[in-house]
Amino acid sequence: MGRLSGKVAIITGASQGMGEAHAKAFVAEGASVILTDVNAVAGEALAEALGSQAMFVKHDVSSEADWAEVVAAGEARFGRVTVLVNNAGIIGTIAKTADLSAADFAHVCAVNQTGVFLGMRAVLPSMVASGGGSIVNISSTSGMIANVGTPNLAYAGSKFAVRGMTKQVAVEYGDQNIRANSVHPGYVKTPMMVAATDEDGGGAAAGIPLRRFAEASEISPLVVFLASDESSFITGTEHVIDGGMIVC
Structure with a gap:
């Protein structure tokens, strides 16, 4: 416990799923956490349950103005932000490229790609x-390989973009002791x-060496490690x- 003591973290998409799991893990490790999401009801309830180390701000990650408000609110409550977890993301319409509308493509990229850029810049x-x-x-x-199960081109493109943007920021700001990594x-x-596929894995799990889907809480320890000083180099x-999915 206490691996994130003194850290002030923004976690987007924190009302449910992986974001919720990350928020719980961060608070347990001593961080002060600004939870953000478009789902205000669930986000406010989670922040209240987590106690004085957490606060919630309703937030559309594709909005520059919202990002400015999140950072300002977080700094006013906890001090300067030292950790950002760009977790918010959407799948979008499940469709092959020829059937994907330009509007659907733009919406996915606005959240998954532009939202990450705006967050880092903020x-x-x-x-x-x-x-x-x-x-x-x-x-x-889907930001590492072309997956048969990837929902659409926008999702794949945005997730590859996150990988590249992460590397660019790591190069630009390494001399400022700022690290950037992608998960x-x-x-x-x-x-x-669950909304997009069989919760229990079904045929998809058959292609995973461990033969199951992960629990959200199994991703959080890696995120905690990357946020902590343990990963300082x-x-x-x-x-x-x-x-083991992508080794098959």
Whole structure:
């Protein structure tokens, strides 16, 4: 316990799924956490349950103005932001490329790609002023390889983009003691994944060496590690956590 003591973290998409699991793990490890999500009811309830180390801000990650408000509110409550977990993401319409509308493509990229850019840009001044920080961008195995089960081109493209943007920020801000890494989960039992596929894995799990989907709580220890000083010499790298799926 206490691996994140003194850290001030923003976690997006924190009302449910992996974001909720990350928020719980961060508070348990001593961080002060700004939870953000478009789902205010669930987010406020979670922040209240987590106690004085947590606060909630309703937040559309594709909005520049919302990002400015999140950082300002977090700094006013807890001080300068030293950790960012860009977790919010959407799957979008499940469709092959020829059937994917330009509007659907743009919506997925606005959340999954532009949202990550806006988040990094918003917190970097705070991190520079505090003497360093850690950015953890949640991508996907669909940002590593072309998966047969990837829902659409926009999802794959945005997740690959997150991987590249992470590396660029790591290069640009390493001399400011700011690290940036991407996390690439495979199938995880989250409400979003349940809505898109069989919760228990079904045929998808048959292609995973561990023969099951991950629990959201199994991803959080990796995110905690990358946010902590234990990973102080790790930056610009991909961290795959998929039960062995992409080795098959």
